[in-house]
Amino acid sequence: MAGLAAAHELATSGAQVVVLEGSDRVGGKLRLGEVGGLTLDLGAESILARRPEGLDLIRAVGLDDRVVHPQTITASIWTHGALRAMPPTVMGIPADAAALAASGIAAMPEPRILPVPAEDVSVAEFVTERLGRDVLDRLVEPLLGGVYAGHTDHLSLHATTPQIAALGEDLLASATASRASATASGPVFAGLLGGVGQLPTAVAATDGIEVRLDATVRAIVRTADGWRLSVGPTTDVESVDVDAVVVATPAPAAARLLAEEVPDAAFALAAIDYASMAIITFVFDDAIVPEGSGFLVPPVDGTFIKAATVSSNKWGWVGDSGRTVVRTSVGRAGETTLLQHDDGVLSERALADLRQAFGSLPDPADRVVRRWGGGLPQYDVGHLDRVATIENALAGVPGLEACGAAYRGVGIPAVIASGRAAARRLLDAGTLDA
Numbered sequence: 001m002a003g004l005a006a007a008h009e010l011a012t013s014g015a016q017v018v019v020l021e022g023s024d025r026v027g028g029k030l031r032l033g034e035v036g037g038l039t040l041d042l043g044a045e046s047i048l049a050r051r052p053e054g055l056d057l058i059r060a061v062g063l064d065d066r067v068v069h070p071q072t073i074t075a076s077i078w079t080h081g082a083l084r085a086m087p088p089t090v091m092g093i094p095a096d097a098a099a100l101a102a103s104g105i106a107a108m109p110e111p112r113i114l115p116v117p118a119e120d121v122s123v124a125e126f127v128t129e130r131l132g133r134d135v136l137d138r139l140v141e142p143l144l145g146g147v148y149a150g151h152t153d154h155l156s157l158h159a160t161t162p163q164i165a166a167l168g169e170d171l172l173a174s175a176t177a178s179r180a181s182a183t184a185s186g187p188v189f190a191g192l193l194g195g196v197g198q199l200p201t202a203v204a205a206t207d208g209i210e211v212r213l214d215a216t217v218r219a220i221v222r223t224a225d226g227w228r229l230s231v232g233p234t235t236d237v238e239s240v241d242v243d244a245v246v247v248a249t250p251a252p253a254a255a256r257l258l259a260e261e262v263p264d265a266a267f268a269l270a271a272i273d274y275a276s277m278a279i280i281t282f283v284f285d286d287a288i289v290p291e292g293s294g295f296l297v298p299p300v301d302g303t304f305i306k307a308a309t310v311s312s313n314k315w316g317w318v319g320d321s322g323r324t325v326v327r328t329s330v331g332r333a334g335e336t337t338l339l340q341h342d343d344g345v346l347s348e349r350a351l352a353d354l355r356q357a358f359g360s361l362p363d364p365a366d367r368v369v370r371r372w373g374g375g376l377p378q379y380d381v382g383h384l385d386r387v388a389t390i391e392n393a394l395a396g397v398p399g400l401e402a403c404g405a406a407y408r409g410v411g412i413p414a415v416i417a418s419g420r421a422a423a424r425r426l427l428d429a430g431t432l433d434a
């Protein structure tokens with residue numbers, strides 16, 4: 001999505017763009033697939049609407065008449081043996097003492113008032129020191145597990161939860177006050193009728209963008225007047241000469257591609273870890289599960305799945321099918337053995353968890369396991385320094401840019417912003433004959 005956003009920005013500014021995509025389809029983590037005769041998102045499924053970049057791109061490619069918003073975003077936490085309504089929080093920091101008490105999720109902590117350190121620390125260290133382990137384990141951890149598939153013991157406070165750092169010395173008082181004074185209106189999330197997986201294909205169809213599939217880039221080297229890319233299978237490598245390059249791959253591939261020309265960037269990229277996961281989607285023939293958009297599970301509860309989304313409750317267009325669609329996710333950073341199970345075991349264990357959470361469930365009409373190896377970059381402590389190193393190293397190399405989820409935000413609007421910014425830097429530097 002980041003690369004396509006860069007391509008869109010360049011093409012609509014008059015440049016000729018070729019997108020070299022290593023796989024047989026565009027979109028990366030945005031992907032549609034069929035489950036039980038329904039076409040559904042099997043990767044990313046919702047777009048933060050409080051940032052403009054996702055909806056801007058949707059409008060720019062003419063998909064605005066397909067924009068939809070969740071029918072419900074009331075989520076639960078599955079903990080202490082029951083589904084419990086999630087109280088209002090700021091990224092897991094309780095913002096309503098009465099609602100927290102009523103939820104039975106965690107005890108209201110006795111807060112410690114401490115300054116926010118200037119240097120980076122882990123989310124776990126920061127929250128535990130101030131609010132104790134229960135709030136961390138049962139509220140903050142499941143939320144971050146959902147977004148980053150990571151562990152708060154490693155995740156960077158400043159890179160992953162700047163909202164928590166911004167609460168200042170008294171986390172509970174500030175979270176409660178910020179909820180009381182919240183003025184933002186309008187839906188928080190958006191989707192597309194038919195799935196957000198339609199967005200990449202629509203962007204790729206922009207005039208001026210040529211997409212080559214099965215075109216893995218193996219090396220990038222400087223020439224007298226631009227760059228030469230080695231593309232395709234090792235047995236049949238083709239050279240592609242261009243004026244400028246935007247590298248929009250995940251960090252491990254970017255590290256390999258930049259190793260020759262920008263070793264400092266490559267070194268920092270190689271230090272970014274990734275979490276692998278799987279999305280297991282179930283379709284049931286009837287309407288069978290409770291209301292609400294789904295639930296998150298704290299890792300301390302020891303379940304197999306880490307979250308479930310009742311897509312047929314969340315998205316009207318899915319619910320209109322008259323069937324129940326539940327999507328579960330498994331896998332956090334470092335949990336490599338879990339994903340070594342075959343698809344049958346993964347889906348049976350996920351189904352067993354769903355049965356326990358929701359009560360009895362019939363057999364699903366269909367189920368699909370979609371694996372996302374290296375799905376989400378881990379913004380571990382020190383991440384923003386690593387990104388600054390990468391950006392500084394690239395700034396000294398005209399005509400070469402990088403973008404994507406590895407840098408400053410993993411969500412769809414953030415990666416679109418990253419792609420557009422990379423394109424703008426090329427255009428502003430006059431590297432292209434646009």
Ligand SMILES: Cc1cc2nc3c(=O)[nH]c(=O)nc-3n(C[C@H](O)[C@H](O)[C@H](O)COP(=O)(O)OP(=O)(O)OC[C@H]3O[C@@H](n4cnc5c(N)ncnc54)[C@H](O)[C@@H]3O)c2cc1C
Pocket residue numbers: 001002003020021022023025026027028029030042043044045046047048215216217218248249250253277279372375376403404405406410411412413415
């Ligand atoms: C399961 C899952 C669910 C998610 N859900 C949401 C969600 O609901 N909302 C949200 O906002 N975010 C979500 N995210 C995060 C978000 O989808 C991703 O962070 C984002 O889409 C990543 O975009 P990207 O362009 O940086 O990278 P990618 O999507 O990884 O794209 C990189 C592309 O580069 C290609 N490539 C790699 N190496 C090479 C090479 N050498 N040569 C050529 N091509 C190469 C790949 O094939 C791929 O197409 C989710 C992520 C996952 C994994």
